[in-house]
Amino acid sequence: MIAMQYNFVLPTDYNMDIVRQRIASKGHMLDNFPGLVFKAYLHASKHGVSTPSMHNVYAPFYLWDGSEGMNNFLCGDGFAAVSQAFGWPAVKHWAVWHSHVDDKVRSARFATRQVIPVAPYSALGTLREVEIAIVKTTSQQDGALAVLVAFDPSEWTLVRFTLWSDTSAALAVGLPADVQCYDVGHVSAPGR
Known part of the structure; x- marks a missing residue:
């Protein structure tokens, strides 16, 4: 499996309703995309109530069952269109x-993402076991609808990502200061 995300930082005065309307009108288009486990249409606003952010952002997050679906998406019309719209x-x-x-992943309304640096010479096998245990524990929390941990050895980072039923479910577990929070406009997931 492959986790994937791109991030568009938008101007401070950007009308985030444009992003929300785009999600509402186009989000369903990937609901049954081959190879896609889920796509969470994420956004956060500098002036947001539920997800105050350092910047206005549109940052879709994907979970693919393998590279073929990811490559088909990146080489296709959908990615071309979003690149034309946002850069x-x-x-x-x-x-x-x-x-x-x-x-019930399609009912997610809130997301958290934490990117964690991996220290040089870490015992990666042990780190992996610890992170898998964290995913299993988090997945048992009320309101956790999708949980994953993934690894990038080119930049030596981990990403912990969770889709929640709502903001209160995420806040109930306590969030570290370095967690990016997002509102979820739509979740595409095949056959769910």
Whole structure:
């Protein structure tokens, strides 16, 4: 499995309703995209109530069952259209160590993402075991609808990502200061 995200930082005075309307009108188009486990249409606003952010951002997050679906998307019309609308993004991707996706993932309304540096010479096998245990524990929390941890050995980072039923479910577990929070406009997931 592969986790993938790109991030569009938008101007401070950007009308975020444009992003929300785009999600509402186009989000369903990937609902049954081959190879896609889920796509979470994420956004956060500098002046947001539920997800105050350092910047206005549109930052879709994907979980792919393999590289073929990811490549088909990136080489297709959907990615071309979003690039034309918002610019040419750097596309980050991570090899998934462990994931859990609930059947109710489409009802997610809030997301958290934490990017963690991996220290040089870390015992990667031990780190992986610890992170998998964290995913399993988090997936048992009320309101956790998708949880994953993934690894990028080119930049030596981990990403912890969770889709939540709502803001209160995420806040109930306590969030570290370095977590990026997002509102979820739509979740595409095949056959769910």
